[in-house]
Amino acid sequence: xxxxxxxxxxxxxxxxxxxxxxxxxxxxxxxxxxxxxxxxxxxxxxxxxxxxxxxxxxxxxxxxxxxxxxxxxxxxxxxxxxxxxxxxxxxxxxxxxxxxxxxxxxxxxxxxxxxxxxxxxxxxxxxxxxxxxxxxxxxxxxxxxxxxxxxxxxxxxxxxxxxxxxxxxxxxxxxxxxxxxxxxxxxxxxxxxxxxxxxxxxxxxxxxxxxxxxxxxxxxxxxxxxxxxxxxxxxxxxxxxxxxxxxxxxxxxxxxxxxxxxxxxxxxxxxxxxxxxxxxxxxxxxxxxxxxxxxxxxxxxxxxxxxxxxxxxxxxxxxxxxxxxxxxxxxxxxxxxxxxxxxxxxxxxxxxxxxxxxxx
Amino acid sequence: xxxxxxxxxxxxxxxxxxxxxxxxxxxxxxxxxxxxxxxxxxxxxxxxxxxxxxxxxxxxxxxxxxxxxxxxxxxxxxxxxxxxxxxxxxxxxxxxxxxxxxxxxxxxxxxxxxxxxxxxxxxxxxxxxxxxxxxxxxxxxxxxxxxxxxxxxxxxxxxxxxxxxxxxxxxxxxxxxxxxxxxxxxxxxxxxxxxxxxxxxxxxxxxxxxxxxxxxxxxxxxxxxxxxxxxxxxxxxxxxxxxxxxxxxxxxxxxxxxxxxxxxxxxxxxxxxxxxxxxxxxxxxxxxxxxxxxxxxxxxxxxxxxxxxxxxxxxxxxxxxxxxxxxxxxxxxxxxxxxxxxxxxxxxxxxxxxxxxxxxxxxxxxxxxxxxxxxxxxxxxxxxxx
Numbered sequence: 242x243x244x245x246x247x248x249x250x251x252x253x254x255x256x257x258x259x260x261x262x263x264x265x266x267x268x269x270x271x272x273x274x275x276x277x278x279x280x281x282x283x284x285x286x287x288x289x290x291x292x293x294x295x296x297x298x299x300x301x302x303x304x305x306x307x308x309x310x311x312x313x314x315x316x317x318x319x320x321x322x323x324x325x326x327x328x329x330x331x332x333x334x335x336x337x338x339x340x341x342x343x344x345x346x347x348x349x350x351x352x353x354x355x356x357x358x359x360x361x362x363x364x365x366x367x368x369x370x371x372x373x374x375x376x377x378x379x380x381x382x383x384x385x386x387x388x389x390x391x392x393x394x395x396x397x398x399x400x401x402x403x404x405x406x407x408x409x410x411x412x413x414x415x416x417x418x419x420x421x422x423x424x425x426x427x428x429x430x431x432x433x434x435x436x437x438x439x440x441x442x443x444x445x446x447x448x449x450x451x452x453x454x455x456x457x458x459x460x461x462x463x464x465x466x467x468x469x470x471x472x473x474x475x476x477x478x479x480x481x482x483x484x485x486x487x488x489x490x491x492x493x494x495x496x497x498x499x500x501x502x503x504x505x506x507x508x509x510x511x512x513x514x515x516x517x518x519x520x521x522x523x524x525x526x527x528x529x530x531x532x533x534x535x536x537x538x539x540x541x542x543x544x545x546x547x548x549x550x551x552x553x554x555x556x557x558x559x560x561x562x563x564x565x566x567x568x569x570x571x572x573x574x575x576x577x578x579x580x581x582x583x584x585x586x587x588x589x590x591x592x593x594x595x596x597x598x599x600x601x
Numbered sequence: 602x603x604x605x606x607x608x609x610x611x612x613x614x615x616x617x618x619x620x621x622x623x624x625x626x627x628x629x630x631x632x633x634x635x636x637x638x639x640x641x642x643x644x645x646x647x648x649x650x651x652x653x654x655x656x657x658x659x660x661x662x663x664x665x666x667x668x669x670x671x672x673x674x675x676x677x678x679x680x681x682x683x684x685x686x687x688x689x690x691x692x693x694x695x696x697x698x699x700x701x702x703x704x705x706x707x708x709x710x711x712x713x714x715x716x717x718x719x720x721x722x723x724x725x726x727x728x729x730x731x732x733x734x735x736x737x738x739x740x741x742x743x744x745x746x747x748x749x750x751x752x753x754x755x756x757x758x759x760x761x762x763x764x765x766x767x768x769x770x771x772x773x774x775x776x777x778x779x780x781x782x783x784x785x786x787x788x789x790x791x792x793x794x795x796x797x798x799x800x801x802x803x804x805x806x807x808x809x810x811x812x813x814x815x816x817x818x819x820x821x822x823x824x825x826x827x828x829x830x831x832x833x834x835x836x837x838x839x840x841x842x843x844x845x846x847x848x849x850x851x852x853x854x855x856x857x858x859x860x861x862x863x864x865x866x867x868x869x870x871x872x873x874x875x876x877x878x879x880x881x882x883x884x885x886x887x888x889x890x891x892x893x894x895x896x897x898x899x900x901x902x903x904x905x906x907x908x909x910x911x912x913x914x915x916x917x918x919x920x921x922x923x924x925x926x927x928x929x930x931x932x933x934x935x936x937x938x939x940x941x942x943x944x945x946x947x948x949x950x951x952x953x954x955x956x957x958x959x960x961x962x963x964x965x966x967x968x969x970x971x972x973x974x975x976x977x978x979x980x981x982x983x984x985x986x987x
Contacts, residue, residue, distance in 0.1 A: 260803075267801035268801045268802075280892045314951075338956050339953060
């Protein structure tokens with residue numbers, strides 16, 4: 242049954258026939274309540290009303306939105322099942338019409354929850370701006386991953402409570418679909434990883450954002466060491482502990498191993514390409530790093546472009562955290578942040594992949 | 602010339618009377634200096650908007666404005682309405698009254714003057730005068746303006762009259778505005794053979810070829826006027842754009858009397874749309890049911906109409922298309938199959954499908970016209986979708 246508040250907005254009588262509905266919809270001013278912008282939107286609403294007027298979706302309203310200045314839609318899947326659609330409503334009404342998917346979901350949301358639209362008098366009546374709508378797809382209350390999916394979505398789309406008001410890169414900023422792996426070592430199954438992702442995404446300083454994402458990788462290779470110990474200890478305790486101790490002395494090796502195991506090599510090759518362009522453009526920080534790279538013996542045991550990309554990432558991390566006499570200091574180079582801004586997106590992609598998040 | 606008092610009219614509804622007068626712009630400006638501030642319930646003066654830039658240009662070219670309505674108070678020797686209504690005034694009685702009032706009206710204090718209707722026109726006159734210098738300014742200030750002066754009208758009656766006038770000018774709903782503006786269009790388009798125009802009040806759906814909603818035709822008219830497919834649906838912008846487009850496109854041809862031909866061009870377009878609609882196969886009825894398709898085509902035609910060399914190619918292209926459709930509609934000369942499959946390829950999670958379709962249709966038909974109708978539409982659709 243059509244909710245009464247909808248019927249009143251459409252100026253329909255309690256009992257109405259199709260011609261009256263058509264007349265009411267044909268006379269709607271567009272954009273209507275900042276919800277309906279197009280002929281397709283009107284037709285969508287018309288079909289729902291003729292089908293009974295009810296929307297079966299479960300809508301959750303979050304009174305916050307990320308820093309997007311336009312409409313945004315994203316679908317989240319766990320494994321092969323789509324579980325959540327998210328609509329991010331910007332704080333100011335954009336000039337562009339929303340994507341059709343957004344428009345349809347806004348209509349569904351309105352049919353489900355009256356408060357999606359504010360009923361202030363005059364021209365300010367309409368869709369409440371600056372909110373995020375979550376549409377749980379067929380998810381029952383027993384869906385035990387619901388809070389975890391919501392948490393990851395909030396970090397990726399920027400509507401969590403501690404999301405910054407702006408972000409530097411967000412290489413996933415235009416993705417409309419995120420697939421979350423069910424693998425227990427992926428972000429959905431690991432609270433620590435979710436926390437590390439939260440810390441990284443809330444950073445506004447480029448260097449700390451880079452470091453924040455690096456820490457996820459660091460957690461990854463430390464976890465690998467731990468996994469090795471767990472698996473092998475009882476078979477040969479002494480050798481296992483020795484091997485772990487050796488591994489911990491060589492972070493680069495662990496990082497390289499992680500990249501190979503988790504199929505991140507192509508991403509670090511892309512990072513290297515970016516780095517080479519910076520060197521070619523005489524970025525002083527990149528040039529200093531490049532000089533250091535040429536004298537670094539670690540690449541002898543790890544040939545190939547991916548290894549070089551990994552080493553660059555590791556050296557950048559060292560330049561941020563170390564302050565020793567022989568260290569390359571990130572702050573000493575005026576264009577270091579420019580260099581980082583160009584490369585951090587690749588590190589983000591690598592981290593997303595490691596966390597089991599695939600986006601398009 | 603200062604002011605001429607011409608005649609007197611009584612309004613028993615308001616319980617007041619007005620004097621019809623004529624004055625120079627110079628006198629009027631001195632009379633109304635700061636007057637808009639007096640009227641607290643008047644709208645804010647709109648400065649810098651494009652229609653008023655056009656109005657100012659027209660003022661410099663000597664256009665005649667509608668009468669501006671003023672209320673003036675503290676007029677000495679002003680008769681009461683009751684006295685004026687006692688008997689039918691003769692011409693000489695009326696002239697005597699006007700002569701008696703002449704001095705006090707001529708010397709009225711600007712603080713006693715209220716603009717009831719004509720604030721924006723007043724502003725336009727003032728801005729125009731400010732832009733001119735020397736002889737041009739003198740000549741401009743000497744031009745005449747008609748006034749309607751309400752003498753010592755009570756505030757209640759003043760507010761009623763003003764609100765009534767403003768209510769008549771306030772923006773109505775957008776749909777309603779478009780339909781009011783296009784009523785004349787409906788009259789003309791109804792003459793097209795095979796057309797059936799449905800208004801929003803009827804609540805009908807399009808069920809057969811040749812049926813078109815008036816609102817879609819009106820939007821098509823705007824798209825055609827603009828030569829751009831996007832019909833901005835935000836009320837204020839739409840209102841301004843419609844007025845500006847109409848003024849620019851239709852007004853530009855006033856001097857050489859091509860106004861009639863300009864209207865005919867849209868008439869020809871709608872005739873073509875009806876002919877195409879009727880030539881298509883029944884299962885293709887949906888093609889011209891879409892407002893986005895109609896707007897896209899109209900914008901492409903409007904854009905071509907603004908370019909004399911492209912207009913000829915457009916005319917040939919449209920003629921060849923209708924000819925092919927009538928000969929063999931089953932061969933799909935419009936490439937509707939290609940259009941439909943390309944439309945399905947539009948990602949609804951990233952873009953508004955309607956907007957993307959409108960742009961695609963516009964680009965496709967532009968390409969079709971540029972190719973003089975020789976390029977198959979399926980190729981033009983691919984071009985439009987790129």
